[in-house]
Amino acid sequence: MDPSVETLLTVLVIFCSFYILFYISKQGKGKGKALPGPRPLPIIGNLHMLGRLPHRSLYHLAKKHGPIMSIRLGSVPTVVVSSPPVAEMFLKTHDVVFASRPKVQVLQSIYNGKKGIAFTELGPYWRSVRKFCNQQLFNASKIESFAPSRKEVLAHFIESLKEAAVAKEVVNISKKVGDLNEKMTLKMILGPVKKYEEFNLKDLIGELTYLAGAFNLADFVPFLGAFDLQGLKARTRTLGEKLDKALEMIINDHQQQKQDDFVGMMLTELNKQMNPDGDIMDRNSIKAITIDMIVASLDTSAATLEWALSELIRHPSVMRKFQQELESVIGKRMVEESDLPKLEYLDMVVRETLRLHPIAPLLVPRESMEDIVIDGCYIPKKSRVLVNVWTIGRDPNVWSSNVEEFFPERFINSNIELHGHDFELIPFGSGRRVCPGKKLGLITVKLILAQLVHCFDWELPSGMSPNELDMTENFGTSVPRKTNLCAKPIYRM
Numbered sequence: 001m002d003p004s005v006e007t008l009l010t011v012l013v014i015f016c017s018f019y020i021l022f023y024i025s026k027q028g029k030g031k032g033k034a035l036p037g038p039r040p041l042p043i044i045g046n047l048h049m050l051g052r053l054p055h056r057s058l059y060h061l062a063k064k065h066g067p068i069m070s071i072r073l074g075s076v077p078t079v080v081v082s083s084p085p086v087a088e089m090f091l092k093t094h095d096v097v098f099a100s101r102p103k104v105q106v107l108q109s110i111y112n113g114k115k116g117i118a119f120t121e122l123g124p125y126w127r128s129v130r131k132f133c134n135q136q137l138f139n140a141s142k143i144e145s146f147a148p149s150r151k152e153v154l155a156h157f158i159e160s161l162k163e164a165a166v167a168k169e170v171v172n173i174s175k176k177v178g179d180l181n182e183k184m185t186l187k188m189i190l191g192p193v194k195k196y197e198e199f200n201l202k203d204l205i206g207e208l209t210y211l212a213g214a215f216n217l218a219d220f221v222p223f224l225g226a227f228d229l230q231g232l233k234a235r236t237r238t239l240g241e242k243l244d245k246a247l248e249m250i251i252n253d254h255q256q257q258k259q260d261d262f263v264g265m266m267l268t269e270l271n272k273q274m275n276p277d278g279d280i281m282d283r284n285s286i287k288a289i290t291i292d293m294i295v296a297s298l299d300t301s302a303a304t305l306e307w308a309l310s311e312l313i314r315h316p317s318v319m320r321k322f323q324q325e326l327e328s329v330i331g332k333r334m335v336e337e338s339d340l341p342k343l344e345y346l347d348m349v350v351r352e353t354l355r356l357h358p359i360a361p362l363l364v365p366r367e368s369m370e371d372i373v374i375d376g377c378y379i380p381k382k383s384r385v386l387v388n389v390w391t392i393g394r395d396p397n398v399w400s401s402n403v404e405e406f407f408p409e410r411f412i413n414s415n416i417e418l419h420g421h422d423f424e425l426i427p428f429g430s431g432r433r434v435c436p437g438k439k440l441g442l443i444t445v446k447l448i449l450a451q452l453v454h455c456f457d458w459e460l461p462s463g464m465s466p467n468e469l470d471m472t473e474n475f476g477t478s479v480p481r482k483t484n485l486c487a488k489p490i491y492r493m
């Protein structure tokens with residue numbers, strides 16, 4: 001949470017101090033026992049307890065109050081889930097009750113927050129869009145059809161790193177990997193993006209990612225919405241207009257010349273009825289879904305890659321073992337996507353990275369659709385649900401005492417996989433809202449990581465030793481490194 005938000009919170013606490021000191025909800029009295037949790041303050045509830053890295057603060061609170069805990073974020077009753085069995089109860093047993101999303105105030109000025117997929121409430125529209133995305137955009141053959149384009153972009157990237165290696169340059173890996181992932185992903189979603197440079201799409205997306213992840217007090221203290229104290233609503237409105245212009249041009253281009261990227265696929269459905277409830281795939285749907293895809297795909301894969309490479313640099317013996325696997329399975333050539341299933345150690349490295357560094361440590365917030373009693377405890381309708389996968393990845397009952405250690409070997413003979421059915425490891429979520437881009441994200445992460453490690457050794461700048469590498473996190477729509485990862489590539493092929 002940034003300092004201005006903390007100041008606002010402090011002012012609010014003082015301003016509201018004449019309210020009753022301790023506010024205890026009467027809601028649901030008699031329907032079940034209350035969930036354990038820290039006592040909320042009037043108006044702000046437990047917001048002041050979240051700190052700058054809410055997943056870590058909630059981890060400590062769960063240690064005290066247990067794996068199913070109630071907090072109040074402003075006026076929003078919130079349940080925090082922190083163990084695999086409880087996650088299974090919410091995301092599998094009662095998934096249908098918890099598969100909606102809460103309204104995010106700033107996103108209301110982008111197609112009313114209703115036309116996309118990631119933040120859209122559960123209902124016939126979301127179901128139809130999701131079905132279309134699963135069947136048409138994320139099917140295996142569609143993803144594979146973009147393999148040659150990924151290969152081409154990656155080859156250029158490796159060439160540029162080779163030049164940096166010859167010049168003995170320190171490379172900003174975070175930035176380079178971010179740009180590479182962006183090129184790969186945008187080509188698949190929008191087609192050739194060079195044409196749209198006049199709109200500075202990169203900056204627009206950066207601004208959107210910032211706004212979507214910003215901590216907006218009005219989401220939790222609704223009467224503040226009208227004042228827009230943080231200016232986020234106004235910023236999103238301006239951004240929405242710019243994005244709309246860019247997307248209009250992208251759609252027009254696609255209408256003039258047929259393309260088989262995501263936008264092109266969606267246009268084949270333009271103005272068609274999607275379901276018996278009369279929902280139509282109109283231009284705004286296509287624009288909103290496109291925006292969601294871009295936001296959901298860019299930071300996620302890039303942040304996972306920078307964490308993976310950071311851990312490998314910090315653990316030279318793991319790096320060496322991974323390089324040995326690449327030498328024996330691949331030899332001297334480039335890694336191809338078809339090689340990925342043969343790289344077992346790579347798979348363990350990625351699972352271990354996502355266990356320790358889930359880039360959406362609280363998943364994307366869910367909202368309950370009805371009152372429900374779970375484990376004898378009453379959870380009112382419209383409660384927010386945060387699944388703390390960061391805490392679940394550190395559960396000593398599952399991962400033994402070395403939970404904080406980066407140790408890919410823990411997955412040898414383990415049947416804990418990333419598909420969303422093993423609740424010990426759910427960095428892509430689970431149930432109806434599970435990440436539809438999981439397969440694509442994993443291919444991107446594995447392919448780039450394998451290539452970076454196969455072609456280069458990595459040396460930290462200024463004689464820094466591996467254990468001195470800063471691993472501080474930054475909290476937003478995703479949780480990347482706070483500082484850029486910089487290192488010197490040394491070509492080894």
Ligand code: HEM
Nearest residue numbers: 118296297300301360364427428429430433434435437441
């Ligand atoms: C390493 C890469 C990625 C990670 C770790 C990741 C993680 C997640 C998580 C945790 C969620 C929320 C799941 C839940 O609520 O249960 C999610 C949702 C989503 N992801 Fe991903 N994601 C990744 C890559 C991608 C990519 C590449 C795309 C698309 C091109 C994508 C598209 C989406 C969409 C559209 C949603 C919203 C789904 C819905 O609400 O129905 N993701 N992702």
